[in-house]
Amino acid sequence: MVNKSHYSFNETIHVPYGVMAEWTARIFRAEGLSRQDADLVADTLVAADARGVYSHGVLRISLYTERIEKGCVAVDAQPELIVSSGATGVVDGHNAMGQTIGAFAMQTAIAKAREFGVSFVTVRGSNHYGTCAYYTMMALAENMVGFSSSIGGGNLMAPWGGTDARIGNNPFSIAIPAMHRYPVVLDMAQSVVAKGKLVMATKTKTPIPDTWAFGTDGLPTTDAEEGIRGTIRPIAEYKGYGLAVMVGFLSSLISNAAIGSTLKDVYEDFSGGLNKGQMFAAVDISRMGDVAAFKTRVDREIDFIKDSPKAPGVEEIYLPGEPEARAWEASLVNGIEYPAEVIREVQGISERLNVAVPEGVSSRMV
Amino acid sequence: MVNKSHYSFNETIHVPYGVMAEWTARIFRAEGLSRQDADLVADTLVAADARGVYSHGVLRISLYTERIEKGCVAVDAQPELIVSSGATGVVDGHNAMGQTIGAFAMQTAIAKAREFGVSFVTVRGSNHYGTCAYYTMMALAENMVGFSSSIGGGNLMAPWGGTDARIGNNPFSIAIPAMHRYPVVLDMAQSVVAKGKLVMATKTKTPIPDTWAFGTDGLPTTDAEEGIRGTIRPIAEYKGYGLAVMVGFLSSLISNAAIGSTLKDVYEDFSGGLNKGQMFAAVDISRMGDVAAFKTRVDREIDFIKDSPKAPGVEEIYLPGEPEARAWEASLVNGIEYPAEVIREVQGISERLNVAVPEGVSSRMV
Numbered sequence: 147m148v149n150k151s152h153y154s155f156n157e158t159i160h161v162p163y164g165v166m167a168e169w170t171a172r173i174f175r176a177e178g179l180s181r182q183d184a185d186l187v188a189d190t191l192v193a194a195d196a197r198g199v200y201s202h203g204v205l206r207i208s209l210y211t212e213r214i215e216k217g218c219v220a221v222d223a224q225p226e227l228i229v230s231s232g233a234t235g236v237v238d239g240h241n242a243m244g245q246t247i248g249a250f251a252m253q254t255a256i257a258k259a260r261e262f263g264v265s266f267v268t269v270r271g272s273n274h275y276g277t278c279a280y281y282t283m284m285a286l287a288e289n290m291v292g293f294s295s296s297i298g299g300g301n302l303m304a305p306w307g308g309t310d311a312r313i314g315n316n317p318f319s320i321a322i323p324a325m326h327r328y329p330v331v332l333d334m335a336q337s338v339v340a341k342g343k344l345v346m347a348t349k350t351k352t353p354i355p356d357t358w359a360f361g362t363d364g365l366p367t368t369d370a371e372e373g374i375r376g377t378i379r380p381i382a383e384y385k386g387y388g389l390a391v392m393v394g395f396l397s398s399l400i401s402n403a404a405i406g407s408t409l410k411d412v413y414e415d416f417s418g419g420l421n422k423g424q425m426f427a428a429v430d431i432s433r434m435g436d437v438a439a440f441k442t443r444v445d446r447e448i449d450f451i452k453d454s455p456k457a458p459g460v461e462e463i464y465l466p467g468e469p470e471a472r473a474w475e476a477s478l479v480n481g482i483e484y485p486a487e488v489i490r491e492v493q494g495i496s497e498r499l500n501v502a503v504p505e506g507v508s509s510r511m512v
Numbered sequence: 513m514v515n516k517s518h519y520s521f522n523e524t525i526h527v528p529y530g531v532m533a534e535w536t537a538r539i540f541r542a543e544g545l546s547r548q549d550a551d552l553v554a555d556t557l558v559a560a561d562a563r564g565v566y567s568h569g570v571l572r573i574s575l576y577t578e579r580i581e582k583g584c585v586a587v588d589a590q591p592e593l594i595v596s597s598g599a600t601g602v603v604d605g606h607n608a609m610g611q612t613i614g615a616f617a618m619q620t621a622i623a624k625a626r627e628f629g630v631s632f633v634t635v636r637g638s639n640h641y642g643t644c645a646y647y648t649m650m651a652l653a654e655n656m657v658g659f660s661s662s663i664g665g666g667n668l669m670a671p672w673g674g675t676d677a678r679i680g681n682n683p684f685s686i687a688i689p690a691m692h693r694y695p696v697v698l699d700m701a702q703s704v705v706a707k708g709k710l711v712m713a714t715k716t717k718t719p720i721p722d723t724w725a726f727g728t729d730g731l732p733t734t735d736a737e738e739g740i741r742g743t744i745r746p747i748a749e750y751k752g753y754g755l756a757v758m759v760g761f762l763s764s765l766i767s768n769a770a771i772g773s774t775l776k777d778v779y780e781d782f783s784g785g786l787n788k789g790q791m792f793a794a795v796d797i798s799r800m801g802d803v804a805a806f807k808t809r810v811d812r813e814i815d816f817i818k819d820s821p822k823a824p825g826v827e828e829i830y831l832p833g834e835p836e837a838r839a840w841e842a843s844l845v846n847g848i849e850y851p852a853e854v855i856r857e858v859q860g861i862s863e864r865l866n867v868a869v870p871e872g873v874s875s876r877m878v
Contacts, residue, residue, distance in 0.1 A: 231800065233599050234795070234796070234799040236801065263600035264600055265630060266795050305817045307822060307826035307828075307830075308826070310821050312817055320758045322761050330758070332754045332755065364826070365823065365824065382748040382752060385700050387832075389698070392688070399806060399813065400800050401801075407813065430600070433595075433598060434600050434634060435767075440768075447760075447761065447771060450678060450772050451674075451679065454670055454671050455676050456675065457730025460673035463674050
């Protein structure tokens with residue numbers, strides 16, 4: 147599930163988690179974020195890298211700083227719980243950093259689940275919040291199941307049978323605690339590939355598989371440029387389209403956030419806040435039975451799944467989130483393995499903002 | 513999303529909803545169900561047919577009656593809310609009919625959502641409960657979002673990379689109310705096809721697409737018999753596998769119901785109760801804002817999606833659940849369009865149980 151294949155790892159550099167997180171936080175402090183908010187944003191990005199999810203790591207610093215500098219994000223704003231009714235709530239993010247809003251909303255969901263057993267919190271006025279799994283995994287230490295979803299970064303996919311991009315890839319995550327095994331953490335978008343993979347293919351002039359995208363005529367294409375003009379294919383045909391619709395509606399329509407007809411593209415529209423919608427929920431296992439017994443059953447099923455005989459060439463069977471958990475452990479021991487080009491990009495932003503590049507990094511990036 | 517293509521519609525018969533429901537209920541009363549339970553089971557089956565979901569309609573009478581007659585189901589049992597803690601609950605189905613349990617658990621979830629804003633109810637000791645959508649749609653009239661999931665009928669799919677069937681196709685449904693449009697109702701299993709489609713292909717000696725199943729060696733196969741010995745393919749590769757894992761864990765592990773290592777196959781194991789696990793949840797929209805405004809936003813996005821330009825050969829774009837809602841309307845006007853072979857099978861069961869075949873049916877089935 148970790149796919150490093152679209153990055154060049156010919157030249158890599160290992161950076162300790164703490165060094166990368168502190169450096170990233172200093173960059174966001176230079177952009178006007180409070181120490182607390184900068185630490186949080188840095189943690190979400192560097193945690194994604196440490197888990198091997200480079201697409202949502204420090205690669206995003208470039209986009210985030212551009213949006214901040216163009217005044218699209220209110221870096222000193224704080225989210226507000228504008229509706230709190232029983233186990234439900236609505237958070238207005240007031241256009242703060244998506245991470246600040248996400249952590250606040252998930253903490254609200256966890257507190258409400260502790261009080262009522264389950265919770266449901268919707269958000270409007272938010273921005274890109276990083277990986278969904280960052281928030282669902284906050285529930286694990288509480289012995290809760292965590293849920294989160296977000297409207298995607300823009301309309302990328304057509305309705306099934308359509309030709310116009312009217313639906314986001316609308317990711318969601320579910321995290322379930324285990325006893326001695328890694329927690330089971332699913333985090334998935336509803337498109338076959340990220341648009342970035344098509345962009346990469348246009349740069350290398352490589353044809354794309356005809357299962358990735360549709361052209362403007364709604365027919366499968368192997369031409370990446372035509373795919374970018376057209377739409378990205380949903381997973382599992384009409385089922386992925388259906389999932390994207392439901393996740394989008396749950397993320398944005400209750401809180402009255404942007405979606406479909408009102409959604410601005412995070413990469414292309416710098417006219418102001420995005421009014422992104424997100425959803426957060428938690429379920430307190432302890433309300434329904436013994437937590438240790440539950441987590442032991444989770445371990446039992448994990449072992450049953452992993453013990454399956456394997457197909458030719460398969461060394462090991464993984465549960466959702468297991469490759470990321472293993473990458474995390476390796477990153478904490480060895481430092482995070484970064485493609486040098488990623489570090490070079492962060493270095494460029496850092497120097498432009500007069501933020502010192504950590505000694506151990508600059509000396510190896512000559 | 514309605515696929516009639518795998519039934520022969522050369523010979524069809526239209527049966528009014530009420531006639532079919534009353535006939536089906538009489539069959540289940542003859543099997544020992546109370547009037548109320550028989551009416552409920554009949555309604556779930558005939559509603560599925562009326563919505564065009566024939567795989568979960570009266571075709572199942574044969575399986576249900578066989579399981580009842582072999583003592584696998586406790587037809588006079590009633591489900592019990594054994595844990596009720598805040599907005600959560602655990603229902604022990606006591607091996608009653610799955611429909612009796614499902615309706616009770618969903619009513620519990622709706623009542624708890626009315627009290628707390630959101631709810632989460634898990635079930636053990638259940639049986640096959642029909643379509644997930646039957647239960648999620650119960651939430652619509654309450655202006656709630658409904659959620660339900662179930663452990664599948666047996667282990668059909670391998671873990672991604674594995675060769676042994678250790679995971680069910682674990683279906684789930686989400687239902688969202690609209691204002692003037694059809695409600696948006698997703699109901700999906702995590703396998704590319706139902707096992708029944710492979711069985712059908714063995715009967716007609718037709719090769720199957722290599723995207724449907726893996727052989728016992730874990731490699732794609734076009735041989736339906738090899739696919740049946742092997743495993744059914746999950747949708748969207750590892751994403752569908754991941755979804756099936758999460759849905760299974762949420763359906764069965766909190767309530768300590770059967771799953772994976774402990775799951776009996778509904779079609780093959782007649783040794784007793786199945787101890788199936790299911791999950792039910794509801795979210796009360798009114799807690800978080802004006803319901804009419806929410807439903808108007810749902811309509812707005814439905815219209816935006818349906819108004820997309822269309823790919824060649826596509827006449828109309830449908831939302832999840834829309835083909836079923838249209839089939840339902842047509843069925844209420846014209847009667848349900850049944851393949852004659854389906855009615856013949858019900859007729860056979862009916863005559864064996866000395867249950868009168870409705871006049872209008874028997875006269876046309878000579």
